[in-house]
Amino acid sequence: MPVRRFDPQALLLARRECGRKQAEVGVLVGVSGARVSAWEKGHSVPDPEKLPGLAKAVDRDLDELFPRDGRPDLADLRADAGYTQAATKELTGTKTPGPVAAAENAKHRLEERYVEALAAKYGVSVEALLRAQERSFGIDVPEPDETEPPSPRDGEGLPETLAEKITYLLEQLPAPLSDAELADLGNGRTGTEVLTPGLVRDLRTGAVRSAEADALDALAQALDTTPLIWSQDADVQRVIAETLLLKNEIAALAARGGERQGLSAELLQFVFDEVDKVRAETQSGGGATARP
Template sequence: MWKDVWMPGRRFEAQELLLARRERRLKQSDVARVVGVSAARVSAWETGRSVPDPEKLPRLAEALSCDLDRLFPRVGRPDLKDLRADAGYSQTATRELTRTSTAGPVAAAETAQRRLAAEYEQGVADAYGVSVEALRRAQERSFGHDVPEPGEPEAEAYGGASDTTLPATLDGKITYLLQQLPDPLSDAEIAERGNNRVTAPVLTADLVCGLRTGAVARASDDVLDALAEALDTTPLIFRSGDAGVQRIIAETLALKNQVAAIAARGGAESGLSAELLAFINQEVGKARTEAAEHHDQRRPA
């Protein structure tokens, strides 16, 4: 069974990769040679057993003589990680761009810990094939601000996107949830916040980093509970693979963002009255209950 896998920035479909290769009458070894991996790795991608790193997608598209956007459509506007991946750079390789001993400057900006120093911007932008202004817009998105591209309309009314589809992977969900927070959190802050709320030393900064980047693909229920508490959400977002539950959670998060946007524009003067707040709280409560009940009903006896 093929998998449709959501990755931050682009959507990867194993079946599309397989069909594109067969249409061009290429062997897996032909594709592997261009990408710089083994034929077995290409086979794993085509069967959905694994997913290529985002920075390998441009070489995959090149190997198949396909347009990158057509083969791997973008999901939303690009952030810094997306620009790096589209340029084919691993995070480690970016130290060549900043001429530093580590990838720290780029890594810190991608994880919303510290913005790129001005001295690095031009070199990084040139390597990514974008302007400094485009680089800065992507950086703001990494810090949770969905800045539109020139000529695009501002974010939709009330600041909420109409797409209520959640990422499929654990790291994708963590990245998505971090973008919903009003202030960026470091891995250490997430760990401390989650541990405090569940009153147990469950999370560490290293574990959070591994889960957020995809280096750690699975976690125990205790870890997921603490992570959900730290990111102001329900553990069901991580535990349940049911499409209905995920839809309810996504719509609840979208509603939460709309409320925050209305409040930021003037509170009661913009219609955020006590009556409206009571209604919103009631509906959010119903949505959470419905998600939990739906999940319990689908659980095997």
């Protein structure tokens, strides 16, 4: 079951941004303000079926605030609709939640008479519910609209905005990283405390379009790249993007003993030299290039 990732600090920042108190959020979710406080401090984690209401209470999209890696199974669809397993007996018109529990635990598939009713209550199509059921039984069925993401080398597909670059670089990592993990990694590699999960999230989603140089440097370190990648200079962007792609260095980093390391000194020097060449060609009378 691909459980949604819960980030206490992301919840705290979202609540503060929407201007609601812990007690107000608690009323909307059906818990006490003290329980919300415990969630924000990381002392406890909300039940999965509480997450949709919690995201709504702080005016955030569920997938943005509590992302999930992977495709949903039956339990995920139920939780995303805000139902406990015990509550499904009312959805199926049975005396116990047994039919749903059996399907979620890969014991027996749902009888046909329950499928349409559950799909309607979960807010999904019958086909989507059946695909989720197969995943509960260990069969990873893809969604029909899933396609390979376009390669940045195709036509005008090079990432341009800060959010697009972060998303692209995240896709190149050997394993997915949460906003909190990126913040910890960047801070650890630079020996600073400039990144927070909330800032990383806002930069990744485009809610914030710029940041201080030290924060961007830490983010570059966490993403195994050079801070030059954030440059708005079109020539610099082109050189770095083509360098990373044509040299296939990101793939090499992923295979380098299973460890996450920064770009090699050789590649960094290559990037700097290429940037110097481009600037020398495009800027007449320019001085020496400043390097971070």
